[in-house]
Amino acid sequence: MLVAGAVWTVVRTYNRLIRLRNQTQASWAQIDVQLKRRHDLIPNLVESARGYAAHERTTLEAVVTARGAAADSGLGVTDKAAAEDDLTAALGRLLALGENYPQLKADRHFATLQAELTTAEDKIAYARQFYNSAVQSYHTALEGFPGNLVSRLGGGHGRREYFEAGAPAQEATRVSFA
C-alpha cells in the first residue's frame, strides 16, 4: 500500500512537472507570436515615416537595426528581452517624430499602424505575464518536495529565465499613441 502510494506520488509529480514545463514552452511560443506581429508592423511604420521625415535617417535606421537584432531566432530569453527593449526604445523615438512632423502625425496610415502597435504591445505585455507566471509555477514545483527529487529522474528539467522587460520597455508600453 505504502509502495503503491509512493509510486503514485512520483508518477503524479513527474507528470505535473512535464505539464508545467510544456506550459512554459507554450507561453514562450505565445510571446514569439506576439513579437513577430510587432516586428511585421515595423517595416510599414518605417516606410510611412520615411515619406514625411526622410532626413531622420538615424532614427529610422536605428529602428530597422533594432528590429533585425530582435528578430534573430537564436537569442535566449534574456538576450531577446534586451533586444526587444532596444527595439521599443527605438520605436519610441520613431513615434516621437510625429510631434515634430504634423503631416506625419495626421497621416491616417501611420495612425492605424500606431494603433496596431499599441495593441501588439498590450498583447506582448500579457504574453510576458503568462510566461513569467508559468515559469514561476514551474520553479515552485521544481524546487519544492517531492518535485526536487522527481526532477532528477529525467525529463530535461531545469530553471527557465524570466522574460523581464527593462524600464524603457515598461514605459514604452504605457505610451498612448492616440
Add this chain to the structure above:
Amino acid sequence: MSLEAQFYWGGAGLFGLWLAAFGLALAATRNGTVHPRPASQEFGPEPEAPAVVALLANGWRSVDHAAAATLLDLAARGLVEVRQPADDPALSTVHLTGRAATDLTPYERRVLDRITEQAGESGAPIGAIAFRAQDRATSWNGALRREIVAEARSRGLSRPRFGVLAAGALAVGAFCPGVLLALGGLTGGHNLRAAVAVGVLPAIPLMYLLSRALGERATRQGLERAGHWAGVQAWLRAHEDFARLPPAAVAVWDRYLAYGTALGVTARTTRLLGFDAGDKRRVWSSYGGAWRPVRIRYPRLRPGFGAGTPRLLRLAGAAAVVVVGLVLFAALRRPEWAVTSGPDASHSLRRPGLLLTLGWVGIGLLAVAVAGRFGRGTLLVAFLATMPGNFASGHGWLSHGMDHPGLLPGETVAVVCFAAVAAYYLALAVLERRAPRTVTGEVLRMEPRRHPKAPRFLAVDTGDADRTVAWALPAGAPAPAPGTVVRLSVSVATRAVRSAEAVPA
C-alpha cells in the same frame, strides 16, 4: 371493448405518444458538440462580454459566475476598483471610481447598480455584494440571466430551445391524454369533478417535463465561439496560478481575470465574489459606521424559543403531567394486575410489558394533549410506541418491573428530567412577564422555518458586537426586509419579538 375502456386506453396511448414526441423534440434540439480550439490567450476580434461567455461555457444552461465576471470586467475597464488591504483576499473591498459609465449593457448596468447600492461612496467589502434574502437573490439573478440571454441572442449565439409553435403544441398536447381520461370517467358514470381531476392529473408531470426542458440552445455561430472560448479556457487552466488569484489581481490581469471567472478557472475569485443569497451565518454589516462581518447564531434547538407565556405554561404543564403521571402510575400499579402464568399468559392483554407500556404511553398522550400538540399522527405514533412492550412482554425484567415497588430506575430518571423541564419552562414564563427590552438595529437576515407556524429567525445587528443571536419573529407578523433599521420590543428569556417597527432613516 367498451367505450369507457377505449377512452382510457386512448388516454394512456396519447400519454406514451406525447413522451415519444417530447423525446424526439429533445433529441432534435440538443446542443451540437463544441469543438475546442487549441489553447490560446487570444480573445479574438470584438470578443463577447464575459457574462455572455459564461452562458456559452455553461452549455447554454445557466449563467453561473456571470455576475462576478461582469464585476471584474467593470474593474478591468476602470469603472470599479477592487482593493485588497491585507493578506486575506476575503477582506477585499470594491469601490466606485467615479468614471462615467456609458454604453453599458443592461446586465452590466444591473451589476454596477448593485455595487453602487452597497458600496456607495466609501466602498464595501466584496462579501457585502451578496444578497441577504434568497427571494431577492433569485429574482435579481433571474433578471440578469434574461438580459444576458437577450444579448447572446442578439449576437446570434443563442436561440430558444423550442420555437413558439413547438412549445405551444407540446403544451396543448400535454392536456390531450387527460381529456380522453376525463371522457372515460364521464362515460363510466363518474361525476364531473372526479373526471376533471383525472383529466388534469397526467398533464402535471408532462408540463413539468416541458418546463424543465425550456431554455436556450446553441446556434452554429454560438458553437464556434464556444469552441474558441474553450481554447482560452484551456490556456488559462494550464496556468495553475489562475485558480489561486484573488479578485484584486484584476489590476494585473485585467480582462483575463474576468474571462477566467466566466470560464470557471478562477476558483478563489469565484468563491469570494458571490451575487447569491450569501452565507446566512456570516453577514457583512455597515450598521454603526464601519463594515464588519457579523456572525449569526440560529438557536434552532433552544426550548421555548419564541414562545409566549400561555405556551410556556402549557409546556410546563405537559412536563408536570409526565412527572405526576409517572409517580401516580408507580404508586398505584399492583403486581396482581399482570398475568404471568397460566395457559392464557402469552395471549393476555394483561401481560406485564404491555401493561407498563400502555401506562407510559397513556401518560405521554396526556402530556401531548396538555402541550397542545395532539395531531393527526399522534395516535399512530402512540400505537407504534406500544409495540416494543407488546412484543417483549414475556421478558423477565418487565415482569420484575410490575413487581417493583415504587418508581423504576428509568422512571426515576424521567421524573427528574421532566421536573427540570417543567421548572425551566415555569422560570421562562416568569421571566417572560418582565418588561420587554428595546433593541434597535439593522435587519441582517430573515430566515423562514420549515414549519409554517414556527416563529421565524430575525437576525438584527445592533452595531455593538460582531456576533448576534437571532430573535424569534412570530409566524403571522409582517417581516421587515433585510437592510431595514427596526426597533424591536423583545423578551430576552425566550428571544421572542413582541413588536417591531421600522425606524425612519
